[in-house]
Amino acid sequence: MTQGASGRDGGNSLKARVKTAKSRTLASTLWLQRQLNDPYVARAKREGYRSRAAYKLIEIDERAHLLKPGQKIVDLGAAPGGWSQVAAAKIGADxxxxxxxxxxxxxxxxxMAPMPGVEFRQMDFLDPAAPQLLREWLGGPADVVLSDMAANATxxxxxxxxxxIGLVELAxxxxxxxxxxxxxxxxxxxxxxxxxxxxxxxxxxxxQVKHIKPPASRSGSSELYVLATGFRGRREATGEDGAG
Structure with a gap:
């Protein structure tokens, strides 16, 4: 584990405290305090990742061996680009x-700002034309679809x-x-x-379908990831039951 992952970047493990500004809600103040004290945030800045979320994909891939050289990857809800960065490095696209x-x-x-090995399109994946456009851009079907999207919390x-759940079903x-x-x-x-x-x-x-909670997901968070592998093929081509 690197020094950043241990949470001792400054030599002392003193937690930063954020004063509540009149224009800031308690929830946003607590979020900012978590960010300032999060070792993954500091590590991401030091190692050049666009977000701490990059480590979630790195840790998931270390367990599942999902990303391989030569694959075609689609990253939904990609901004600011942490997952795309990891995927590009893993498959050699960068x-x-x-x-x-x-x-x-x-x-x-x-x-989303440009990055090596990643082609970005500012668009809605729910656009009826999106699947066909993606296949054309990729030059064929995708090998992996990633989604770190989350609906705005209420x-x-x-x-x-x-x-x-509704968002994941659509994805x-x-x-x-x-x-x-x-x-x-x-x-x-x-x-x-x-x-x-x-x-x-x-x-x-x-x-195969399973759940994974990477260490980079905050321990107090209910965040979890569902990983489905071995796609059986599109039903309109293979029959209503999805069997190949």
Whole structure:
């Protein structure tokens, strides 16, 4: 573990405290305090990652061996780009021109600054034309679809669970439109929020479905990731049951 991961960057483990400004809510003050005291945030800045979320994908991949050289990756809700950075390095897409292997296409409603090995499109993945456009840009089906998206939190646990499940269901439907047989889908969910219908759908369309909580996910967070591997193929081409 590096010095940054130990949370002792300044030599002392003194926690930074943030004074509550009149224009700042208590929730935003607490979030800012967590950021200032988060060793992954400091480590990301030092190692050049755009967000602490990069370490979540790194840790998931260390366990699942999801990302491989030469793959075609789609990153949904990619901004600011931490996951795209990791994916590009893992599949070799960030190598110099002429040596590049693999492709990473990042999609977000927000703008994202350019980065080596990543092609970005500012668009809505829910646009009916998006799946076909992605296949054309990739030059064929994707190998992996990543989604670290989260619906805006309301503070009401049940509502937030329903909203993120709805978002994951849409992302899963999109993934099934652009993945090739054997492909994988990784998405953020909430503990206790992965409903039966979503799991049933994923188990129908993929050979294996499991949950992963990487160490970089804050211990007090209900954040969890669902990983579906071994895509069976698009149902319109293989039959209604999804079997190949």
């Amino acid at each position: 190598k110099p021109k002429g040596e590049a292997k693999g492709k990473v296409f990042a999609i977000d409603l927000l703008e 503070g009401h646990k049940k509502t937030d669970q329903l909203r993120i 899963a439907e999109f993934a099934c439109e652009i993945l090739g047989p054997g492909g994988a889908f990784l998405a953020k969910v909430l503990q206790g929020g992965t409903d039966t219908a979503l799991l049933a759908r994923l188990k129908r369309d993929f050979a």
